[in-house]
Amino acid sequence: MAEKWVLMVTAQTPTNIAVIKYWGKRDENLILPINDSISVTLDPQHLCTTTSVAVSPTFTHDRMWLNGKEISLSGGRYQNCLRELRARASDVEDEEKGIKITKKDWEKLHLHIASYNNFPTAAGLASSAAGFACLVFSLAKLMNVKEDHSKLSAIARQGSGSACRSLYGGFVKWIMGKEENGSDSIAVQLADEKHWDDLVIIIAVVSSRQKETSSTSGMRETVETSMLIEHRAKEVVPRRIIQMEKAIKDLDFPSFARLTCSDSNQFHAVCLDTSPPIFYMNDTSHRIISCVEKWNRFEGTPQVAYTFDAGPNAVLIARNRKAAALLLQRLLFYFPPQSDTDLNSYVIGDKSILQDAGVHNMKDIEALDSPPEIKDSTPMQKYKGDVSYFICTRPGRGPVLLTDETKALLNAETGLPK
Amino acid sequence: MAEKWVLMVTAQTPTNIAVIKYWGKRDENLILPINDSISVTLDPQHLCTTTSVAVSPTFTHDRMWLNGKEISLSGGRYQNCLRELRARASDVEDEEKGIKITKKDWEKLHLHIASYNNFPTAAGLASSAAGFACLVFSLAKLMNVKEDHSKLSAIARQGSGSACRSLYGGFVKWIMGKEENGSDSIAVQLADEKHWDDLVIIIAVVSSRQKETSSTSGMRETVETSMLIEHRAKEVVPRRIIQMEKAIKDLDFPSFARLTCSDSNQFHAVCLDTSPPIFYMNDTSHRIISCVEKWNRFEGTPQVAYTFDAGPNAVLIARNRKAAALLLQRLLFYFPPQSDTDLNSYVIGDKSILQDAGVHNMKDIEALDSPPEIKDSTPMQKYKGDVSYFICTRPGRGPVLLTDETKALLNAETGLPK
Numbered sequence: 001m002a003e004k005w006v007l008m009v010t011a012q013t014p015t016n017i018a019v020i021k022y023w024g025k026r027d028e029n030l031i032l033p034i035n036d037s038i039s040v041t042l043d044p045q046h047l048c049t050t051t052s053v054a055v056s057p058t059f060t061h062d063r064m065w066l067n068g069k070e071i072s073l074s075g076g077r078y079q080n081c082l083r084e085l086r087a088r089a090s091d092v093e094d095e096e097k098g099i100k101i102t103k104k105d106w107e108k109l110h111l112h113i114a115s116y117n118n119f120p121t122a123a124g125l126a127s128s129a130a131g132f133a134c135l136v137f138s139l140a141k142l143m144n145v146k147e148d149h150s151k152l153s154a155i156a157r158q159g160s161g162s163a164c165r166s167l168y169g170g171f172v173k174w175i176m177g178k179e180e181n182g183s184d185s186i187a188v189q190l191a192d193e194k195h196w197d198d199l200v201i202i203i204a205v206v207s208s209r210q211k212e213t214s215s216t217s218g219m220r221e222t223v224e225t226s227m228l229i230e231h232r233a234k235e236v237v238p239r240r241i242i243q244m245e246k247a248i249k250d251l252d253f254p255s256f257a258r259l260t261c262s263d264s265n266q267f268h269a270v271c272l273d274t275s276p277p278i279f280y281m282n283d284t285s286h287r288i289i290s291c292v293e294k295w296n297r298f299e300g301t302p303q304v305a306y307t308f309d310a311g312p313n314a315v316l317i318a319r320n321r322k323a324a325a326l327l328l329q330r331l332l333f334y335f336p337p338q339s340d341t342d343l344n345s346y347v348i349g350d351k352s353i354l355q356d357a358g359v360h361n362m363k364d365i366e367a368l369d370s371p372p373e374i375k376d377s378t379p380m381q382k383y384k385g386d387v388s389y390f391i392c393t394r395p396g397r398g399p400v401l402l403t404d405e406t407k408a409l410l411n412a413e414t415g416l417p418k
Numbered sequence: 419m420a421e422k423w424v425l426m427v428t429a430q431t432p433t434n435i436a437v438i439k440y441w442g443k444r445d446e447n448l449i450l451p452i453n454d455s456i457s458v459t460l461d462p463q464h465l466c467t468t469t470s471v472a473v474s475p476t477f478t479h480d481r482m483w484l485n486g487k488e489i490s491l492s493g494g495r496y497q498n499c500l501r502e503l504r505a506r507a508s509d510v511e512d513e514e515k516g517i518k519i520t521k522k523d524w525e526k527l528h529l530h531i532a533s534y535n536n537f538p539t540a541a542g543l544a545s546s547a548a549g550f551a552c553l554v555f556s557l558a559k560l561m562n563v564k565e566d567h568s569k570l571s572a573i574a575r576q577g578s579g580s581a582c583r584s585l586y587g588g589f590v591k592w593i594m595g596k597e598e599n600g601s602d603s604i605a606v607q608l609a610d611e612k613h614w615d616d617l618v619i620i621i622a623v624v625s626s627r628q629k630e631t632s633s634t635s636g637m638r639e640t641v642e643t644s645m646l647i648e649h650r651a652k653e654v655v656p657r658r659i660i661q662m663e664k665a666i667k668d669l670d671f672p673s674f675a676r677l678t679c680s681d682s683n684q685f686h687a688v689c690l691d692t693s694p695p696i697f698y699m700n701d702t703s704h705r706i707i708s709c710v711e712k713w714n715r716f717e718g719t720p721q722v723a724y725t726f727d728a729g730p731n732a733v734l735i736a737r738n739r740k741a742a743a744l745l746l747q748r749l750l751f752y753f754p755p756q757s758d759t760d761l762n763s764y765v766i767g768d769k770s771i772l773q774d775a776g777v778h779n780m781k782d783i784e785a786l787d788s789p790p791e792i793k794d795s796t797p798m799q800k801y802k803g804d805v806s807y808f809i810c811t812r813p814g815r816g817p818v819l820l821t822d823e824t825k826a827l828l829n830a831e832t833g834l835p836k
Contacts (some may be wrong), residue, residue: 227650227684228649228650228687231649231653232645235645236646261694262645262691265690265692266645266646266690266691269687269690274683275676275679276679276707276711276715277711279704282701286697286700289694293695297694
């Protein structure tokens, strides 16, 4: 083992947005939830984490860099994931490079990990979900862990609960499980990303001046103090899980939208029922909801579902491209960019939705008509600057290995960040 | 009955703020609630309705004026109250004026009603509670209705649910009752206004650009769509009612504050769990809550309780005058008036609290130190203009007759508004 080789794997893992929410743990250390949850995986082209993991006999200790900055791996969540993976590592042999690592070697060998989000970490877009999923997925490949994705999801879960749902594309259920050791608290795929191809997702990244309660402490406080959370977890969610699985299976958008919106609102309701109360949505979030509710009612059937995680950002799921273009028109009408903002940086991701909406420049935004559902009523106020930017995306695939070495975040010789 | 006399009564009735909330009806017409509620009656010196009611053989139909403007009495709620009162009217004799009205005459005689709020009707300060309570109280006096206040409360309840609680001063419980006809859905006094003399109440009237859902339609939608409201009404509130009665009896401010804040938050939680969701609180309401929560935590024991009705206004109950002065300093620090505002119109009601806070002019507001609980943390932002004005008040008495004729709102000869 005195050689100087570096063995490396690079992977890309999507983030996900829950449509039936996870809020509340029954085990803080193992991260076991008090109810099942269901999520949509988001297209990694627009929102993903890329992680390179490397092993070398020259590494002196485990190290990690997140978005180029070294961070500590001493936290219990990282340690739990690393311990679980090392326990499941197998022999690895690379004849070409003359590398041979036995199962036992993994206990002594050190790792370098570099991770990068292709979206702002601070934007509250579940970066930890994609991050831990990618860490576990890439290390499992490197270490030749022979477990399937569901087993890996139980490891990723110990890094960040919702990370387990990022191990699959499409629609994913996190089963809460019953075992005390968490072995059956795993993610399973309900349908892949091709199953419901029509859906288009627009994320409104909402400007916020408030410091938000972390979801870890927030959900702990809810479980400890809310008088409604138990009823939600035991009575409401189990029924919604069944209904949501059916809605996804049947491509039943009205039911999907009704369940998604109701469950997002109920999650924020139990946050408000917490002592002291937790507010994640702000006036801008409320206005986006009102805009969607008004439009859906006007159309007679839901065009768009909304869901909000532990922050003010809206994730809007449109039934198809046409609805997405009409939604984007409404969003740009109510929330035009500041005059010094470039349209190209105000709507990012899949810009073809912007084309469909007929918006090619800032003048087109100013020229947008007020939506028909508010015609004849008092002219709606506009809220310039209340949204930072929009991301257009869609349901996407699960984790993939990146074999293109130029995508690696670590140098293949040194194992240090490029 | 061909005479030209006018018989008149004038009364003043307080408004009230619920500390255990009423939200949801089991009978829409009779206005029967799905849970008990408890309120504090507010000092009528600062917030009340004055109503004059008159009867004369010359009146050709029932008429009503609210704040000087004639309004229709054809609504079911007015009709229910008038019918119930006429059915209970007794003989009235005024020997001096030579007036004699028999029980039977009331069926044919017409009424004039003039009502006036000493606070802005649109400010969302439960004007309908004081209004219907005053209507019923004054008409009962005029018509010589021999029922006690509890029986009258059951009539006022049919005008506006929370009106029944305005028939008493101090602390009042509205018992939901079990009878289908609503006869046992009445208000009872838990303690009079002298029982807990220390309390001081500051109301922050919050600027709002949103049109709010009326509480009538809001609570109907909650009952129809929330998955949490039934659990709240059947499991949570009954326990809180017992605890709140004990806290009031024992003058136990920490328990009173904890229950008041939790129940306000839970009421807004079930509003959020409604489909479509109802938002009554806005970012300013949230900031007021954060300010109070932070201060209470800093002090180690609650100094102030907050509660919000169907709108963004905060009702803040301070444990005593000292806490109220410290609260007002904080409120004026975070929410200073616009520079063109007069301090005299920015803090109204009991201005002695302003003196206690050491604030005599606008310069004193600018000179306010940031509260110690936020010292050493990032300097807190100020929100100039987000509060319209503050009202300083206290728990107050129930309805009273005004015998001073100059206070009457109707002309004693013509029975028309002065």
